[in-house]
Amino acid sequence: MLLSLLLISPIAVVLSSILSESGDVWRHLATTVLPQYITNSLWLMLGVSLGVMLIGVTTAWLVTMCRFPGSRLFEWALLLPLAAPSYLLAYTYTDVLDYFGPVQTTLRTLFGWQRATDYWFPNIRSLEGAILLFSLTLYPYVYMLTRVSFLEQSTTTLEASRSLGCGPWRSVGTVALPLARPAIAAGLALALMETLNDFGTVQYFGVPTFTTGIYRTWFGMGEQTAAAQLAAVLLLFIFGLILLERWSRRQARYYQSQNRTHSLAVYRLRGWRAWTAWSICLLPILLGLLVPGGLLLQMAINHADQPLTYSFIDLANHSLILAGLTALLAVILSLIMAYGVRLQPKRILHLSVRIAAMGYAVPGAVIAVGILIPISRFDNAIDAWMRATFNISTGLLLSGTIVALIFAYLVRFLAVSFGAVESGLTKIRPSLDEASRSLGYSPTQTLMQVHAPLMGSSLLTALMLVFVDVMKELPATLVIRPFNFDTLAVQVYQYAADERLVEAAAPALSILLVGLLPVILLSWQIARAHPPNP
Numbered sequence: 001m002l003l004s005l006l007l008i009s010p011i012a013v014v015l016s017s018i019l020s021e022s023g024d025v026w027r028h029l030a031t032t033v034l035p036q037y038i039t040n041s042l043w044l045m046l047g048v049s050l051g052v053m054l055i056g057v058t059t060a061w062l063v064t065m066c067r068f069p070g071s072r073l074f075e076w077a078l079l080l081p082l083a084a085p086s087y088l089l090a091y092t093y094t095d096v097l098d099y100f101g102p103v104q105t106t107l108r109t110l111f112g113w114q115r116a117t118d119y120w121f122p123n124i125r126s127l128e129g130a131i132l133l134f135s136l137t138l139y140p141y142v143y144m145l146t147r148v149s150f151l152e153q154s155t156t157t158l159e160a161s162r163s164l165g166c167g168p169w170r171s172v173g174t175v176a177l178p179l180a181r182p183a184i185a186a187g188l189a190l191a192l193m194e195t196l197n198d199f200g201t202v203q204y205f206g207v208p209t210f211t212t213g214i215y216r217t218w219f220g221m222g223e224q225t226a227a228a229q230l231a232a233v234l235l236l237f238i239f240g241l242i243l244l245e246r247w248s249r250r251q252a253r254y255y256q257s258q259n260r261t262h263s264l265a266v267y268r269l270r271g272w273r274a275w276t277a278w279s280i281c282l283l284p285i286l287l288g289l290l291v292p293g294g295l296l297l298q299m300a301i302n303h304a305d306q307p308l309t310y311s312f313i314d315l316a317n318h319s320l321i322l323a324g325l326t327a328l329l330a331v332i333l334s335l336i337m338a339y340g341v342r343l344q345p346k347r348i349l350h351l352s353v354r355i356a357a358m359g360y361a362v363p364g365a366v367i368a369v370g371i372l373i374p375i376s377r378f379d380n381a382i383d384a385w386m387r388a389t390f391n392i393s394t395g396l397l398l399s400g401t402i403v404a405l406i407f408a409y410l411v412r413f414l415a416v417s418f419g420a421v422e423s424g425l426t427k428i429r430p431s432l433d434e435a436s437r438s439l440g441y442s443p444t445q446t447l448m449q450v451h452a453p454l455m456g457s458s459l460l461t462a463l464m465l466v467f468v469d470v471m472k473e474l475p476a477t478l479v480i481r482p483f484n485f486d487t488l489a490v491q492v493y494q495y496a497a498d499e500r501l502v503e504a505a506a507p508a509l510s511i512l513l514v515g516l517l518p519v520i521l522l523s524w525q526i527a528r529a530h531p532p533n534p
Helices: 002-019 024-032 034-065 071-077 086-097 102-111 127-152 155-163 168-179 181-197 200-205 210-220 224-249 272-302 310-343 347-361 364-390 402-426 430-438 443-454 456-472 475-480 488-497 501-529
Strands: none
Touching: 002 224, 002 310, 002 347, 002 364, 002 402, 024 034, 024 210, 024 224, 034 071, 034 127, 034 181, 034 210, 034 224, 034 272, 071 272, 086 102, 086 127, 086 200, 086 272, 086 488, 086 501, 127 181, 127 200, 127 272, 168 181, 181 210, 181 224, 200 210, 200 488, 210 224, 210 364, 210 475, 224 364, 272 501, 310 347, 310 402, 310 443, 310 456, 310 488, 310 501, 347 402, 364 402, 364 475, 402 456, 402 475, 430 443, 443 456, 456 488, 456 501, 475 488, 488 501
């Protein structure tokens, strides 16, 4: 319960700021930039919703219910773009598609164009460009959950629709998609939460959103209260998104009596249909991972001396230390909280743990504000008391330290590890607890010597997922990081902001390669749980 209250406290601080008085600053923000933040955020959510559903649902149906050349390969390869943060795509595609980039330079050479006014070329650094890149990196959330839903759908239900005269595509619209609606909605909610959390892409593209507004208000204007109130509005956006998804389902129920004695009937595609399906599945992988990854690799190879500098090694060490410590602490805290609920399944404890595990839905910028405000007040209070009592200045004890940054990571990503740990713990029969206790083992000994060895894969999954999420996290790191303690993600952002994309190639490629590890592990687990159809 204490751990849950501690992890909830940053969110409570942000929500309490709604009642604080910020003077004319908030009124100025409300009449000038707040409507723009709301409008851009709504357009981003609408565009990304359409993009991730179109890509995720279509590819999930093709690889699950159809057979064509490469379909088995696409089953796991379509998850790989999840490893690429959207801000990496923003930097690489801007370099390629800019006026002096290779694409436009080649077009001018081929067609003899001299000036930018001689032709029209879409501007990647725009709201539409941000929507496209978010869709390419976030569609795996929808794809993964929708594919699992398709795999678990009852074969008899689909066969009944076919016997009643429904063709393949009509069966999709009238049976398969309605049954998969909860999975689609869950994946869509995750994608939209990541969209609202993003800072690097929208900042680089010049699209004002809540996260950029929070950063500018805090550091540009020096107004903590107004920044907290912007964070509170963004938090209300997130809660509204969750409630809207729940309300849309209301009293609907989705029951599936899966018949495991029959495998799903697949459609074998040939000719132009097979090549169309192959192209549809290849395109998001190509644009979401292979093209930006190849460009980063080329830049890193062409400037091979950059990765060997001490700066790069220090940045890698900082990122690895933060990610490793956070992942280890997250798994330990998740074990304590999940095991506590198992031992004492009381409603209030269950509710507090669930609320504490909602941090993944809260953007990093919001959590950063909710942590820095109470920490700075605590540091100032201690310093004032020490000055008055002992004439000694303590300075900042917690503000701008690794402790504060790791705490922010824990609030943000504990839900990732908690879900994996809880899933592994619920698979252990309660009879093992009773047998262990009858042999004289305490609850702690039972957890360490009985449950932990049985949960090895779940603990490893939780560790890797949190590790990679911390490696990619940018908004919270930018706000809370200690002075002169940059990470790979921060350095990539700073290099890109200075238009030094060559120097950003090596750290960006490192983030991408590290991100591939848990995605491949996740793909392997899904494939093992659901063997492919013949």
